[in-house]
Amino acid sequence: ADVHFYDFILKETKVTKLCETKSIMTVNDSFPGPTIKVHKGDTVYVNVNNRGDYGVTLHWHGVKQPRNPWSDGPEFITQCAIMPGTNFTYEVIFSDEEGTLWWHAHSSWTRATVHGAIVISPESGKSYPFSEPDDDKVIMIAAWYMGDLKELVDEAMIEGKDLPHSDGYTINGELGDFCNCSQVTTHGWYVDYGKTYLLRIVNAVVNAELFFAIADHNLTVVGMDGGYVKPIVTTCIMISPGQTMDVLLTANQPLGRYYIATRQYSSEDAEVTGFDHSIGSAILQYRGNYSLPSPPVFPNATLPLYLDFGAALRFTNQLRSLASEDHPVDVPGDVSTKMFITVSMGEIYCPNSSCTSVSGNKLGSSLNNVSWVNPSLDVLSAYYRNLSGSYTADFPDWPPSMYNFTGDDLPDSVDMTYQGTKVKVLNYNETVEIVFQGTNVLKSSMNHPMHVHGHNFYVVGTGHGNFDSKMDPRTYNLVDPPHVNTFGVPKNGWLAIRFTANNPGVWFWHCHLDRHMSWGMDMAFIVKDGGTLETSLRPPPAYMPPCMDMGSYDIS
Ligand code: C2O
Ligand code: CU
Numbered sequence: 184a185d186v187h188f189y190d191f192i193l194k195e196t197k198v199t200k201l202c203e204t205k206s207i208m209t210v211n212d213s214f215p216g217p218t219i220k221v222h223k224g225d226t227v228y229v230n231v232n233n234r235g236d237y238g239v240t241l242h243w244h245g246v247k248q249p250r251n252p253w254s255d256g257p258e259f260i261t262q263c264a265i266m267p268g269t270n271f272t273y274e275v276i277f278s279d280e281e282g283t284l285w286w287h288a289h290s291s292w293t294r295a296t297v298h299g300a301i302v303i304s305p306e307s308g309k310s311y312p313f314s315e316p317d318d319d320k321v322i323m324i325a326a327w328y329m330g331d332l333k334e335l336v337d338e339a340m341i342e343g344k345d346l347p348h349s350d351g352y353t354i355n356g357e358l359g360d361f362c363n364c365s366q367v368t369t370h371g372w373y374v375d376y377g378k379t380y381l382l383r384i385v386n387a388v389v390n391a392e393l394f395f396a397i398a399d400h401n402l403t404v405v406g407m408d409g410g411y412v413k414p415i416v417t418t419c420i421m422i423s424p425g426q427t428m429d430v431l432l433t434a435n436q437p438l439g440r441y442y443i444a445t446r447q448y449s450s451e452d453a454e455v456t457g458f459d460h461s462i463g464s465a466i467l468q469y470r471g472n473y474s475l476p477s478p479p480v481f482p483n484a485t486l487p488l489y490l491d492f493g494a495a496l497r498f499t500n501q502l503r504s505l506a507s508e509d510h511p512v513d514v515p516g517d518v519s520t521k522m523f524i525t526v527s528m529g530e531i532y533c534p535n536s537s538c539t540s541v542s543g544n545k546l547g548s549s550l551n552n553v554s555w556v557n558p559s560l561d562v563l564s565a566y567y568r569n570l571s572g573s574y575t576a577d578f579p580d581w582p583p584s585m586y587n588f589t590g591d592d593l594p595d596s597v598d599m600t601y602q603g604t605k606v607k608v609l610n611y612n613e614t615v616e617i618v619f620q621g622t623n624v625l626k627s628s629m630n631h632p633m634h635v636h637g638h639n640f641y642v643v644g645t646g647h648g649n650f651d652s653k654m655d656p657r658t659y660n661l662v663d664p665p666h667v668n669t670f671g672v673p674k675n676g677w678l679a680i681r682f683t684a685n686n687p688g689v690w691f692w693h694c695h696l697d698r699h700m701s702w703g704m705d706m707a708f709i710v711k712d713g714g715t716l717e718t719s720l721r722p723p724p725a726y727m728p729p730c731m732d733m734g735s736y737d738i739s
Pocket of ligand 2: 699
């Protein structure tokens with residue numbers, strides 16, 4: 184295994200899009216940021232030098248970082264922010280991941296512009312479980328906001344207002360031909376007829392699930408979230424924020440130009456919510472001498488419309504682990520801890536001004552009716568140094584009441600939410616099953632792509648309506664379930680997952696739609712040490728960024 188070093192300089196960079204120039208936070212002046220390239224099992228040191236205007240942390244999404252939550256990154260969970268004028272070096276430890284993952288800022292919504300791909304090749308001498316592609320190509324899809332996103336989010340959070348919606352989708356940093364003032368800079372990708380390419384697609388969008396298609400070309404999905412899946416041949420994929428997909432494309436169509444296109448997929452009712460209808464695009468162009476037909480071909484028939492739940496489900500339901508001899512699955516059969524977690528939008532109970540500067544109830548989101556609040560001292564430091572006051576270890580295994588979760592006219596009272604910083608403590612190697620149950624409180628059921636840090640989980644079951652604890656477990660797939668770090672709890676439905684808590688430390692769980700994350704759809708796990716050095720949390724590095732507001736903690 185090799186060791187690699189990267190320098191990431193965070194700073195404000197001026198960018199012009201949609202006819203306007205604004206300043207965004209970038210890494211090394213580029214949007215998207217640099218791609219990290221490693222082989223399976225390597226270690227990477229990323230020295231982050233913050234020359235920007237505000238504090239940020241970075242997260243290595245999907246990298247399990249065995250025993251090393253110190254470099255995992257979510258602000259207030261495993262560290263405090265790297266403040267302007269300071270440095271921090273992340274030690275990113277790759278273990279069994281192989282394929283595509285990504286890195287992103289993990290402070291408020293800064294990941295909108297601070298992100299990049301991670302490409303993990305097989306160990307040298309080993310090969311892919313499919314025939315070697317001729318080349319590969321990273322496709323980073325992000326959302327563009329015309330306003331100052333940080334200001335908008337900070338203000339909305341303080342005043343309890345609705346959070347901002349995006350103004351367009353970029354593919355490798357460009358909005359493409361269907362957006363104002365964007366045609367000149369549309370991202371172009373040249374291919375050779377007959378060659379096969381491995382596309383590494385990342386949904387880095389802050390708040391939207393996406394459909395993605397390339398005109399007239401089939402896509403063969405072979406990997407997801409840093410692991411391999413049974414090949415799926417399709418004309419369109421649905422990818423949730425946080426997810427990564429490895430897709431083979433063979434350039435076998437008549438020489439010409441073809442649109443690569445993406446649009447939002449919404450499980451919401453578009454009338455009720457602000458919504459970004461724009462199409463992000465890039466152009467695939469064959470090399471060679473031929474007269475260019477113009478305009479390029481658009482995937483009219485294969486890029487679904489934004490409310491096409493059927494298309495999304497048809498794709499998602501096909502996902503299976505490769506489950507081969509070289510890439511086996513290891514689904515926990517016996518479960519030692521069972522949790523049933525409601526995933527809700529709801530109202531936060533605020534008797535006085537204790538929740539925010541606005542008093543009275545406000546919109547929030549929750550897991551088992553707990554709406555997460557970030558502590559001022561990160562959970563990991565508090566846990567490691569045995570300090571109280573940061574979090575409590577009483578995240579409930581069950582919701583406070585059982586009701587018809589997906590019913591049509593639920594009173595708000597069924598899901599009055601309380602704020603808290605509650606974590607669930609797991610023993611080392613505990614085998615965990617969680618059923619996430621979507622609810623229709625406030626008639627606001629929608630998909631929630633839940634993401635875990637430090638582990639992957641097996642998606643053993645999913646379905647529509649309320650989970651039936653007698654019947655539904657009989658349908659579980661324990662043979663080849665997808666092994667992922669992010670997967671959607673379907674609108675008015677449920678998702679059952681299993682994993683082994685074999686990574687000591689503190690690990691964040693949250694919806695990867697940042698609107699919901701900001702509103703509190705988060706929790707954290709503490710996985711205890713296993714008793715030996717090799718099964719215990721590593722000691723912290725010599726320097727961790729200090730936390731600002733330490734007044735109330737007993738530091739000795
Ligand atoms: Cu990709 Cu906690 O995030
Ligand atoms: Cu959500």
